[in-house]
Amino acid sequence: MEYYLDSILTTARMKFGITMLKPYQILVIQRILEQEDSAQVRHQLVILPTGTGKSVCFLIPATLCKGITVIVYPLLALMNDQMAKLRKAGISCVCIRGGQTKQQRDEIFARLETGTKIVVTTPESLMGTYVMKRLSGFTISLLVVDEAHVISQWGKGFRPSYLSLTDAVIRLRPHQILAFTATATDRTIRDIRSCLFFSRPLIVKGDIDRPNIIYRSYPTLSRTQAVVELARTCTRPAVVFCRTRGDTERLCIRLLMETHGIPVRFYHAGLTREEREALEKWFMDSADGILLSTSAFGMGVDKKDIRTVIHHRLPASYEEYLQESGRAGRDGNTSDAWVVVTSDDMAAESPYSPVLETFRLPRNGQAETCRRRSILKAMGQEKDECTGCDVCLGERKTGMTAQRQIMKLIHRWPFRFDDTVASFLLCGVKSTRLIHYEDIMNPLFGSVQGWNPKAFSRTLERLSSEASMFPVSSLRYLEPTGSGNGKLLYPSGKSLYNAIASLLRRIDNGYRWIVRKTDFLRRRGKSRGGKKVRKPD
Numbered sequence: 001m002e003y004y005l006d007s008i009l010t011t012a013r014m015k016f017g018i019t020m021l022k023p024y025q026i027l028v029i030q031r032i033l034e035q036e037d038s039a040q041v042r043h044q045l046v047i048l049p050t051g052t053g054k055s056v057c058f059l060i061p062a063t064l065c066k067g068i069t070v071i072v073y074p075l076l077a078l079m080n081d082q083m084a085k086l087r088k089a090g091i092s093c094v095c096i097r098g099g100q101t102k103q104q105r106d107e108i109f110a111r112l113e114t115g116t117k118i119v120v121t122t123p124e125s126l127m128g129t130y131v132m133k134r135l136s137g138f139t140i141s142l143l144v145v146d147e148a149h150v151i152s153q154w155g156k157g158f159r160p161s162y163l164s165l166t167d168a169v170i171r172l173r174p175h176q177i178l179a180f181t182a183t184a185t186d187r188t189i190r191d192i193r194s195c196l197f198f199s200r201p202l203i204v205k206g207d208i209d210r211p212n213i214i215y216r217s218y219p220t221l222s223r224t225q226a227v228v229e230l231a232r233t234c235t236r237p238a239v240v241f242c243r244t245r246g247d248t249e250r251l252c253i254r255l256l257m258e259t260h261g262i263p264v265r266f267y268h269a270g271l272t273r274e275e276r277e278a279l280e281k282w283f284m285d286s287a288d289g290i291l292l293s294t295s296a297f298g299m300g301v302d303k304k305d306i307r308t309v310i311h312h313r314l315p316a317s318y319e320e321y322l323q324e325s326g327r328a329g330r331d332g333n334t335s336d337a338w339v340v341v342t343s344d345d346m347a348a349e350s351p352y353s354p355v356l357e358t359f360r361l362p363r364n365g366q367a368e369t370c371r372r373r374s375i376l377k378a379m380g381q382e383k384d385e386c387t388g389c390d391v392c393l394g395e396r397k398t399g400m401t402a403q404r405q406i407m408k409l410i411h412r413w414p415f416r417f418d419d420t421v422a423s424f425l426l427c428g429v430k431s432t433r434l435i436h437y438e439d440i441m442n443p444l445f446g447s448v449q450g451w452n453p454k455a456f457s458r459t460l461e462r463l464s465s466e467a468s469m470f471p472v473s474s475l476r477y478l479e480p481t482g483s484g485n486g487k488l489l490y491p492s493g494k495s496l497y498n499a500i501a502s503l504l505r506r507i508d509n510g511y512r513w514i515v516r517k518t519d520f521l522r523r524r525g526k527s528r529g530g531k532k533v534r535k536p537d
Contacts (some may be wrong), residue, residue, distance in 0.1 A: 004033045011060050015089045018056065024048065024206050025057050031202070032061040035176060036141065043177040043201040045148070045192060049208045050182040050326025051304075055082065058144045058178055062118050063091060067141030067175065070119045072126060074150045074159065076273070077280055079120050081302045086118065093118035096125045099273075109134050123161040126168055136171050143174035145196060149181040149319060152191035166195055177201075182326055183208055183319040183379065208322065208379055211387035212329045215371040216338045217359040219400045222459045223312055224254055225451060226340045229401070230310055231259050232450075234336065236288040238308035241295050241324050245270050247312060248292040255290065258452065267293040267301075295324060304331040310338045314345055314353040318378045321355050334388070343400075354378065368396060402426065402448045406460070409444050423457035 008029050012018040021029075028046055035041050048054050062069035073079045079095060086093045094108045094116055112119070125131060145151070151162045169177060179192050179201075193201065220226035227240060242248045248266040255264045263286060267279050283291050284303055291301065295315070309328040315321040321339075329335030339359040358374040371389035376382065390396040405426055409417070417425065421434050428446025429435065439445060448456065 004030050007064060008033070008060055011063055012056065015063060015091060016056065016059070017089075021056070022053065024204060025053055028057040028204055029060050032058075032142070032176060032178070033064060036065055041176055043179075043197050043199070045179045045181075045184075045189065045197075045201045045203045047181055047184050047203065047205040047208070049206065049210050050323065051210065051330035051332075052206065054180045054182070055085075055146070058142065058146075058180065059086070059091075059118075062142060062144075065117070065141035067139035068112060068117050068119060068135075069142040069144060070121065070126070070135070070140060070172070070174070071144045071146060072121060072123055072165070074122065074147050074154070074162075076122070077276065077301065078146070079122070080277065080280065082120055086120075091118065092116040093120060095119075096121040096131055098122075098125055102130070105130065105134075112138060123159065123165055123168075127161055127164045132168070132171055136173075140172045140174040142176050142178060143169065143172060144178045144180070146180050147182075147323075148179035148192050148196075149184055149188050149323070151195050152188040153317075153320070163195060169196060169198070183322045185319060185379065188319065208381060209372070209376055209383060209387075210326060210329065212332055212334050213325060214334065214336050214388035214390070214393070215325070215358075215375065216336055216390040217361075217371070217396065218338050218340050219361050219397055220340060220342055221400050221402060222455065223340050223342055224251060225401065225455060225459070226342075227251055227310060227312055228255060228258050229450060230308075230338055230340075231255050231262060231264075231290055234310070234338070235307040236262070236290060237283070237286055237303065237306050238290045238310060239301060239306055239327055240290065240292045240310045240312055241315070242292055242312045243295065245294060248294060251312065252292050255292075259290075263289045265289065265291055267291055269294065295320065301327055302330070303327075305333070306330070306335065307333075308336045308338065310340065312340055314339065314341070314355050314359075316353060318355060318375060322375070322379070402451065402456070405444055405447045413442075419457045419460040423451075423453045423460055427451050427453040427456055429453050 005026070008026065009021065012021055028044060031044065046054065046057060048057075058069070058071065062071075071082070073082070076097065079097065083093060083095055092111070092115065094111055096105070096108060096119060100108075119135070121131075126135075145165065150159065151165070154162060177196055179196055181188075181192075184192070189203070218226050218230065231238070231240075240248075240251065242251060245268040248268050252264055252266040255262070265279055265282065267276065267283075271279070279291070280301075283289055283301065293301065306328045309325050311321070311324070315324060325337035328337055339355070341356070341359050341361070345353075345356055345360070358371050358378070362368050368391045370386045370392050372386045372392075373383050386392040406422075409422060409426065421439075424431050424434050425439050425442060425445055426448040428448075430440060
């Protein structure tokens, strides 16, 4: 064992410049080396948090084992990053990926025959007929599957080739199989075991908590505006995770328009390989850039000094959230992980995400719980103390941006403004066509800072919909009665009705009283053949 430890520490120092290894790294590496010549092998599933040096656990053995190590990655970005690290360390390696010609593949296998011992690939490329035939002729010491949680998350639909890794295990006959991931629920562990292991593996599970990451919630009326506000104030470099390619592009355009001087780019699978590689290089070299990425491709960003991660929408699971938020602070320094939460997220019609329970606004006077403890509890771990979240630090955002101003405007001046005029007034835009002198003198004029008035108007219009969970949507006087446009701020030039409603001091009852009286007068006029009485417009 002492021999293995000396070899491990020497290789770590000479090849990778690492002067000290963590205990769990030594444990995993030693077990791999001890089993190299053993007939009885127990494979390993290693679960360690993002940024804690999982790759070292298989790269050091890859240089010390006699046979070839095949490393399977889900993304080209991860492959490129690993290839760059290996070349920097002076370690020979080859990459098998799509788009290569037969001549290029033959050159790769020729290098394997002359001493190269590390193959980096994707499951799709590995399962190719020609690749599988040629690789099966070599002695495979290690088959490594990095980011193994994607077997469960993507294998059944998005990346079915991951389920074919069972065939790779049978045909390549690797001496040891290693699966690495940052997070894994019991279900994920079962999926990985059924795909990769024919016997019960040794599970090495570390503490998944990342104490240097501060988890924060950003309640807002508009996702886009929230990202704009965070981009202006957050510590950079930053990554914004979006659900779709379209979201990355639209948000990028908006940020370029409203965050002058901040370099912003979008990154997704629709770009060419050359474009993606150029973007990866730009972001790796950038000290203050913001990268908007889809969830799948953002996983390939391995930049150590990312200071902020922002989730534009709620991730589908806690596993996904920990994987993505773990992109921040990989250098060990304090970083922020923001989740944007809107009223739509809490609406019954919205797709439910379990992560909502951790980041939503408190209901019915409930006290907010520690976000870190909530996340760890969902992953089956307990934590006695919190090393940083906005609740425990007393820095939580208690209300939605502009919520108070909208409520005050509606309560003090009901039925007076439509969405457009209200947005221009609150944003402080002096439009001679829409905003009059008395509106400029309104104490709420310009009370909402940093919003684009057109975007604010669209937000008001959306909030007036029945699906909105915004508090003012429950006020009866906001509901359409057939005579108006039914928008959030009911338009009316009838100052008499405004005065009546204000005098009654009970706005909703006052408006219902007005409607009831006008309906009564209309019915009475029709029954007597009299002139129809109009409702307020």
